[in-house]
Amino acid sequence: MVLITVLIVIVAVAKVMRSHELSAKMANDEEYVSLSEIKTQGFLYALFGVLLFGTLLAQMVGWGEFILPVSAAEHGDKIDDLFWVTMYLILFVFFVTHTFLFAFIFKYYEKKDQKALWFPHNNKLEMAWTVIPAIVLLSLVFYGLATWDDVINPKDDKNNLEVELVGEQFKWTAHYSGKDNQLGKVNFSAITSSNSLGIVTEATLDSALVGTIASIAQLEGQVKVLDSLVEKAEWSGKLEELAEAESQLSAWKANERRLKKLIAEKANYSVAEDDIIIRDTLFLCKGRNHHFSFRSKDVLHGAYFPHFRAQMNCVPGITTEFTFKPRYTAEEMKIEAAKEGKTFYSYELVCNKICGASHYKMRFPIVVLEQKDFDAKMKAAKTFGEEIAGN
Amino acid sequence: MSAHSHGHEAHGHDDHGHDHGHHEHHETFITKYIFSQDHKMIAKQFLITAIIMAVVGMGMSILFRLQLAWPGEGFAFSNFFLGDKFAPEGVLTPDMYLALVTIHGTIIVFFVLTGGLSGTFSNLLIPYQLGARDMASGLLNMISYWLFFISSVIMIASCFVEGGPASAGWTVYPPLSALPQAIPGSGLGMTLWLVSMAIFIASSLLGSLNYIVTVFNLRTKGMTMTRMPLTIWCFLITAVLGVLSFPVLLSCALLLMFDRSFGTAFYLSDIFMSGIPLEATGGSPLLFEHLFWFLGHPEVYIILLPALGLTSEVIATNSRKPIFGYRAMIVSVLAIAFLSFIVWGHHMFMTGMNPFLGTVFTFTTLLIAIPSAIKVFNYLATIWKGNLRLTPAMMFAIGMVSLFISGGLTGLILGDSALDINIHDTYFVVGHFHIVMGAGAIFGMFAGVYHWFPRFYGKFMLPKMGYLHFWMTITGVYGVFFPMHFLGLAGVPRRYYSNEEYEMFQGMENINVIITCFAIMASIGQLIFIFNFFYSIFKGRKSSQNPWGSNTLEWTAPVERIHGNWEGKIPEVHRWPYDYSKPGYDVDFVDQTVPLKDGESEGH
Numbered sequence: 002m003v004l005i006t007v008l009i010v011i012v013a014v015a016k017v018m019r020s021h022e023l024s025a026k027m028a029n030d031e032e033y034v035s036l037s038e039i040k041t042q043g044f045l046y047a048l049f050g051v052l053l054f055g056t057l058l059a060q061m062v063g064w065g066e067f068i069l070p071v072s073a074a075e076h077g078d079k080i081d082d083l084f085w086v087t088m089y090l091i092l093f094v095f096f097v098t099h100t101f102l103f104a105f106i107f108k109y110y111e112k113k114d115q116k117a118l119w120f121p122h123n124n125k126l127e128m129a130w131t132v133i134p135a136i137v138l139l140s141l142v143f144y145g146l147a148t149w150d151d152v153i154n155p156k157d158d159k160n161n162l163e164v165e166l167v168g169e170q171f172k173w174t175a176h177y178s179g180k181d182n183q184l185g186k187v188n189f190s191a192i193t194s195s196n197s198l199g200i201v202t203e204a205t206l207d208s209a210l211v212g213t214i215a216s217i218a219q220l221e222g223q224v225k226v227l228d229s230l231v232e233k234a235e236w237s238g239k240l241e242e243l244a245e246a247e248s249q250l251s252a253w254k255a256n257e258r259r260l261k262k263l264i265a266e267k268a269n270y271s272v273a274e275d276d277i278i279i280r281d282t283l284f285l286c287k288g289r290n291h292h293f294s295f296r297s298k299d300v301l302h303g304a305y306f307p308h309f310r311a312q313m314n315c316v317p318g319i320t321t322e323f324t325f326k327p328r329y330t331a332e333e334m335k336i337e338a339a340k341e342g343k344t345f346y347s348y349e350l351v352c353n354k355i356c357g358a359s360h361y362k363m364r365f366p367i368v369v370l371e372q373k374d375f376d377a378k379m380k381a382a383k384t385f386g387e388e389i390a391g392n
Numbered sequence: 393m394s395a396h397s398h399g400h401e402a403h404g405h406d407d408h409g410h411d412h413g414h415h416e417h418h419e420t421f422i423t424k425y426i427f428s429q430d431h432k433m434i435a436k437q438f439l440i441t442a443i444i445m446a447v448v449g450m451g452m453s454i455l456f457r458l459q460l461a462w463p464g465e466g467f468a469f470s471n472f473f474l475g476d477k478f479a480p481e482g483v484l485t486p487d488m489y490l491a492l493v494t495i496h497g498t499i500i501v502f503f504v505l506t507g508g509l510s511g512t513f514s515n516l517l518i519p520y521q522l523g524a525r526d527m528a529s530g531l532l533n534m535i536s537y538w539l540f541f542i543s544s545v546i547m548i549a550s551c552f553v554e555g556g557p558a559s560a561g562w563t564v565y566p567p568l569s570a571l572p573q574a575i576p577g578s579g580l581g582m583t584l585w586l587v588s589m590a591i592f593i594a595s596s597l598l599g600s601l602n603y604i605v606t607v608f609n610l611r612t613k614g615m616t617m618t619r620m621p622l623t624i625w626c627f628l629i630t631a632v633l634g635v636l637s638f639p640v641l642l643s644c645a646l647l648l649m650f651d652r653s654f655g656t657a658f659y660l661s662d663i664f665m666s667g668i669p670l671e672a673t674g675g676s677p678l679l680f681e682h683l684f685w686f687l688g689h690p691e692v693y694i695i696l697l698p699a700l701g702l703t704s705e706v707i708a709t710n711s712r713k714p715i716f717g718y719r720a721m722i723v724s725v726l727a728i729a730f731l732s733f734i735v736w737g738h739h740m741f742m743t744g745m746n747p748f749l750g751t752v753f754t755f756t757t758l759l760i761a762i763p764s765a766i767k768v769f770n771y772l773a774t775i776w777k778g779n780l781r782l783t784p785a786m787m788f789a790i791g792m793v794s795l796f797i798s799g800g801l802t803g804l805i806l807g808d809s810a811l812d813i814n815i816h817d818t819y820f821v822v823g824h825f826h827i828v829m830g831a832g833a834i835f836g837m838f839a840g841v842y843h844w845f846p847r848f849y850g851k852f853m854l855p856k857m858g859y860l861h862f863w864m865t866i867t868g869v870y871g872v873f874f875p876m877h878f879l880g881l882a883g884v885p886r887r888y889y890s891n892e893e894y895e896m897f898q899g900m901e902n903i904n905v906i907i908t909c910f911a912i913m914a915s916i917g918q919l920i921f922i923f924n925f926f927y928s929i930f931k932g933r934k935s936s937q938n939p940w941g942s943n944t945l946e947w948t949a950p951v952e953r954i955h956g957n958w959e960g961k962i963p964e965v966h967r968w969p970y971d972y973s974k975p976g977y978d979v980d981f982v983d984q985t986v987p988l989k990d991g992e993s994e995g996h
Contacts, residue, residue, distance in 0.1 A: 141808070189664045318677070
């Protein structure tokens with residue numbers, strides 16, 4: 002690296018000195034660049050064209066194995082088909098237009114007796130290269146939209162597995178719907194240390210309210226102490242502390258109001274005791290449609306499943322969704338990947354929306370299980386009911 | 393004064409009234425070089441400020457590229473610039489990595505390619521190419537520059553506050569950018585970012601309004617709209633885009649300021665952070681994203697159109713051929729500008745926006761490829777059977793066309809909502825936009841600097857060094873950004889400090905090393921440019937009045953760049969600007985000021 006840099010600098014300096022000498026020699030009426038210089042540059046441009054094409058092809062061969070891992074979700078094939086149709090079209094246009102570009106430079110660089118053609122416009126040509134791209138693009142639009150519709154609005158499936166995925170700085174939590182296949186309702190006001198997702202049941206709301214009231218009492222005490230200190234003019238550094246405590250107090254009071262409202266509207270209670278929360282791995286069931294609900298507890302996160310051609314942002318305040326059906330376990334995936342000459346290591350969910358300093362570490366291993374293994378896994382896991390009872 | 397411009401006296405037009413040319417000016421150093429109201433001086437001020445900002449932006453990219461290629465390795469270079477706090481033992485911290493990525497993007501997008509590009513060339517060329525003495529308002533023009541300068545200083549200053557500069561990405565999505573407890577850069581650094589951007593927007597608006605008024609009102613006699621060079625068309629439409637979209641960014645930033653400082657909740661809801669459920673509820677980050685991209689997408693064309701305008705002019709002049717399809721070019725630019733306002737949602741396919749909107753935005757986005765394709769074909773037709781004078785400016789202009797094709801085409805993949813599912817926010821996006829609007833616009837800017845350097849300073853830049861600069865830059869650009877597409881298609885997310893821990897990204901380490909090597913090479917190329925630029929200002933060879941054999945009016949003004957641009961009367965225009973190699977003329981260019989011969993048609 003250092004060598005390359007030094008080499009380039011030396012070449013650069015040499016060039017500087019030479020061009021300086023040249024420019025000093027040039028008389029004022031001489032051409033800015035000579036015809037022989039232009040010829041050199043024309044050749045170089047053509048050479049560059051060859052190298053550009055060559056290196057692009059070399060990259061496609063050398064790194065081709067990285068392009069699109071095998072799709073582990075059923076809808077992925079539709080996306081990949083659309084991708085390759087678009088990609089071949091792009092490559093075709095790229096090579097054709099660039100061939101013209103480099104060929105024209107090579108053929109028409111300035112020469113002594115060469116005259117440029119007077120050719121300001123041509124309606125037929127212009128019409129052709131308006132209409133043809135328009136037709137091609139419209140076909141692409143409709144093909145793309147059909148695929149989008151297929152992927153984003155999958156047919157209703159009674160057998161859908163309801164799963165909620167919650168992002169927070171810098172970890173993921175999976176929330177399964179349990180026996181009833183219905184996710185418990187959630188509300189951020191109900192979050193406590195024993196209910197990290199804020200699942201709403203009669204018990205969790207009550208305990209959240211108790212906790213909130215305790216926080217308020219503690220902060221009110223703190224504010225009182227700080228207030229008296231400030232009054233006694235012992236306020237070095239205390240003003241910031243006071244402001245911080247007051248803002249926390251006001252946040253907890255708002256939480257109290259929200260909780261009381263939730264408790265008053267009993268309709269908000271949900272049956273969530275059968276729900277299952279898993280914090281270290283996302284287990285998926287092979288061959289079943291998973292309807293994912295995505296939430297975030299703090300900032301934006303992006304739930305990206307590269308192997309499953311799925312992605313959706315997690316947005317605080319709203320629930321977003323995506324549905325897909327895994328079709329290979331990791332073992333099967335290894336075989337499928339080998340068929341295409343690719344290597345498969347493991348499934349993983351990664352965060353794909355900048356979320357803070359450890360954004361790059363916000364990951365979640367994914368394991369795809371056969372139905373019976375999946376059922377066993379769920380049976381063995383602690384339910385939410387057991388979790389809060391244990392606390 | 394050359395014989396050439398004496399010729400204009402003969403036309404004897406006397407409208408536009410009084411003659412500024414011979415005023416005695418009592419200029420001091422301050423009024424001439426600092427608080428100047430002269431469009432040429434302001435253009436230079438913008439250019440040099442932008443060059444300084446570009447060096448900062450580029451330096452930052454090298455700092456984070458070192459980390460990406462050799463994660464965890466210490467570099468004395470990093471430690472020298474960032475100190476022990478942000479690069480202990482020469483290893484960038486994750487916080488600082490994000491800060492650098494953020495400020496790099498902000499500086500290049502706004503300060504170099506928006507302020508720098510439009511500010512420099514709209515200011516230089518609008519009065520010159522329209523035959524005007526100056527901008528409609530010299531005072532507003534001066535204020536526009538100084539606001540730009542102040543905002544640049546604030547942006548740079550924000551890098552030195554405790555906690556570091558804004559670090560939420562150049563798009564500063566809340567809640568990350570709204571909550572200091574989420575990332576240290578969202579404290580004072582973010583406040584300064586917002587203040588700087590607000591001032592920048594004011595600067596941009598003053599500039600744009602001035603450009604629009606000047607184009608509509610100060611065209612010289614005979615300069616009809618369809619006799620304007622394409623540069624002016626592009627600057628005009630760019631200014632209109634800016635006036636319509638930047639105020640939306642201001643409102644977007646203002647609401648973020650409120651959320652940060654005054655306890656409002658435009659963008660915040662249901663947030664549980666550091667053990668506390670925040671009071672703010674009812675807002676939505678999606679609102680921010682809509683407002684941001686309502687500017688953000690036209691912004692892409694605010695960057696690109698001036699570059700395309702400069703490229704059109706440089707290519708026509710150096711091909712010694714009229715630009716092919718002049719009217720089609722204008723219509724394409726108008727179509728691109730119109731469509732650019734209804735495609736912003738393609739940045740938001742995966743953000744939780746209603747999928748039906750995704751359908752609409754896919755449709756409009758792919759349509760934008762039609763006028764873009766027309767432009768590319770017209771450029772190709774222009775150089776076909778030309779007599780291509782491959783000056784450094786022409787090399788860059790052709791390079792711009794190449795980048796516009798390469799980067800534009802991958803837009804067909806990203807603009808398609810179904811395909812975006814898999815590559816949204818990956819390195820594919822990074823590769824795409826750096827080629828098309830980063831490097832593409834920079835190439836247009838370089839073409840402009842090399843081509844109009846004689847107009848700025850009355851001197852030439854050193855051509856050999858220009859060629860070296862060109863080859864290092866284009867090789868660097870393709871070497872850096874082509875491989876990124878492969879990373880993206882493998883699923884590597886952008887804005888990752890390191891991919892080391894990911895099993896699934898094994899085997900791709902070399903790609904990052906290659907990218908960084910090319911990036912270093914390209915930046916050395918830029919140092920050559922900077923040397924050439926400043927060296928030529930002082931020691932460059934003197935240029936003649938019309939060194940490129942160009943038709944446009946800026947080359948009828950004396951080399952000395954006098955106040956009021958022309959001595960005596962301003963020129964009168966009799967034809968369009970692209971009569972190159974016109975049959976019936978002995979020379980291969982016909983100045984716009986030359987009247988049509990008997991029986992000659994205007995020919996476009």
